[in-house]
Each structure stands twice: as C-alpha cells, then as structure tokens.
Amino acid sequence: MNQQQEQLATLHEIRNIMDRSSRFISLSGLSGISAGATALAGAAVVQWYLGEYQISYRGSSELTLNQNALLFLLAVALGVLVVALGLASFFTIRRARRNNQRIWDSKSQRLLVNLAIPLAAGGVFCAVLLYHSILYLVAPAMLVFYGLALINGSKYTFSDIRNLGICELVLGLVSSFFVGYGLLAWTIGFGVLHMVYGALVYFKYER
Template identity: 70%
Template sequence: MNQQQDQLATLHEIRNIMDRSSRFISLSGLSGVAAGVSALLGAAVVKWYLVTHGINYNENLGRGLSNEVIFFMLSAAALVFILAFCSAAYFTIRNARKSNHRVWDSKTERMLVNLFIPLAAGGIFCAVLFYHNLLFLVAPAMLVFYGCALLNASKYTLSDIRYLGIFEIVLGLLAGFFVGYGLLAWTVGFGVLHMVYGMLVYFKYER
C-alpha cells in the first residue's frame, strides 16, 4: 500500500513539473487586485462626469451622447487599460524574479498570443458598435470578449483564470439583456471580479 502511494505521489509530482514547464505560472494575484482598483477608479470618474453633466445612462442607454462625452468615456477606459497593463507587468515581473522564473519565454508568448487574439477581435467589434451608434452594447461586448480571451489564455497560465473568464462571459451576457445596467456590469466585471480573483490567487499561490 505504501509503495502504491509513493508511486502515485511520484506521478503527481511529475505531472506538476510537466504542468509548470508548459504554463506561465508567474502571473501575480496582485496584478488582478491592481486592475480591479484601476477599473473601480475609472468607473467612479465616469459616473462623476455623467452626473455633473446631467446624463442618466440608464435612461438613454448611451443614445444621443455628444462626441465630447463619448471621447471622455473612451479616454477613461483607455487609461484604465494602461494602468491595469502596467500594474500586471510590474507585479508579474516581480513575482517571476522572486520565484527565479524567466519573465519572457515561449510560454509567455503563447499565453499573450491566445489572450490578445480575442481581445483584438473584441476591440474591432466594439468599434463596429460605436460606428452603428449601438453604445449600450459596448459594455456587454467588452465583458464577453474579455471572458473569451481569459478562457483562451487559461490553457497556458494558471487554471484559476478560467473561472474568471466564465464569470466575465456570464456577466456580459446578462448585461446584454439588461442593457440599462451596462456601466454597473462593467464596474463589477472589471473591478470587483478582478479584485476577488486577484486576492484568491495571491493567498493560494503567493503567501
């Protein structure tokens, strides 16, 4: 019995080694927390801007917004993306050096390629929605495509990111039905879910 248990333990260890050799495992949970904080700050700024300009997004669903308002919202979203990307790079590089792992190799490249293909498709689709003045579908589309990107990349990094992707997709689909809550769904998806995911990953792998 002990010999059989030892063999199973050895096989499990070999599987873990093979899994680590084929996946990018230096992704830091703190990067998810930082991304969530950035999204919450961005959502708060957009909400403040809409309130000060007397715009009720839930009522007009983004219809009739001036170019100035649209530009402000896009700028806020772009700033959130830049902050999230920079924080993810910083914490991931720090985590990789702490664990004596390489920051850039074939595993990193595979993960990023599989992440950015759905993201690029989602960005183009959102541009199409803007072109046709379907602004109320932009937030749901962003959540769905982002979730698909996470699912696609989860094969090459921590498997936990798969569950974040599923939640993002479900939330995006729900927001597609309840379009009046698009901004709220965006805030929950990119803010709250990122923070919860980041904390879970941090306490699971980094503490």
C-alpha cells in the same frame, strides 16, 4: 504508509514540473487585485462625469453622447487599460524574478497570442458599435470578448482564469439584455470579479 506518501509526493512533483514546462505560472494575484482596483477607480470617475453633466445611462437603449463626452469616456477607458497593464506587468515580473522564472518564453508567447486574438476581435467589434452609435452594447461586448479571451488563454496558465472568463462571459451576455445596467456590469466584471480572482490566486499560490 511512508512509501505511499513518498509516491504521492513524487507524482505531485512530476505534475508541478509538467505545469511549469507547459504553462505560464508567474501571473501574480496582485495583478488581478490592482487591475480590479483600477477599474473601480475608472468607473467612479465615469459615474462622477455622468452625474456632473446629467447624462443618464440607465433605463434606455437610446444612450447618446456628444463628442466631448465620448472622448472623455474613451480617455478614461484607455487610462484604466494602461494603468492596469502597467501594474499587472510589474507584479508579474516581480513574482517571476522571485521564482527565478523567465518572463518571455514560448509559454508566455502562447498565452499572449491566445489572449490577443479574441481581444483584437472584440476591440474591432466595439469600434463598429461606436461607429454605428450603438453605445449601450459596448460595455456588454467588452465583457463578452474579454471572457472569451480568458477562456481561450486559460490552457496556458492557471486554470482559475477559465472560471473568471466564464463569469465575465455570462455577465456580459446577461447585461446585453439589461442595457441600462451596462456600466454596473462593467464595474462588477472588470472591478469586483478581478479583485476576487486576484485574492483567490494570491492566497492559493503565493502565500
């Protein structure tokens, strides 16, 4: 029995070594939690702005925004992105240092490249939607392309990210049919799902 346990422990150690050599495993669950909290805060600001200026998002595919409103929403989205990336980088670097792991190596480079390709395509597509004033599909498109990016990059990091990507993709596709709920879907996808994913990763790998 002891010999069998030793063999299983050896196999487990070999698998861990292989994972460390082929996957970027320094991602912190706190990164997901902080990104989700930032997205929720951004969504709250947007909801306040829409209510303050009596702009109705729900119930119509003919959403129109004046230049000031559009610039405000873009500024909030950019702010959420910058803060979320900053916090994610901070927690990831801190975890890597604690585990004596490198941040910038071939694994992290492959991860970033595979994330960047769908994200860049999604950014261009969202810009096209804005250019043609198809505003009601911007939030669903962001979820779809973000989900594809996570799925594409999941083979270079924790497999849990693939599940998050699938959830984001499905949510984006569903919300594209119910365009009046795009903001709600965006809040759930980038806020709630990120926090749930972050908590699962934290308690699974970091506790």
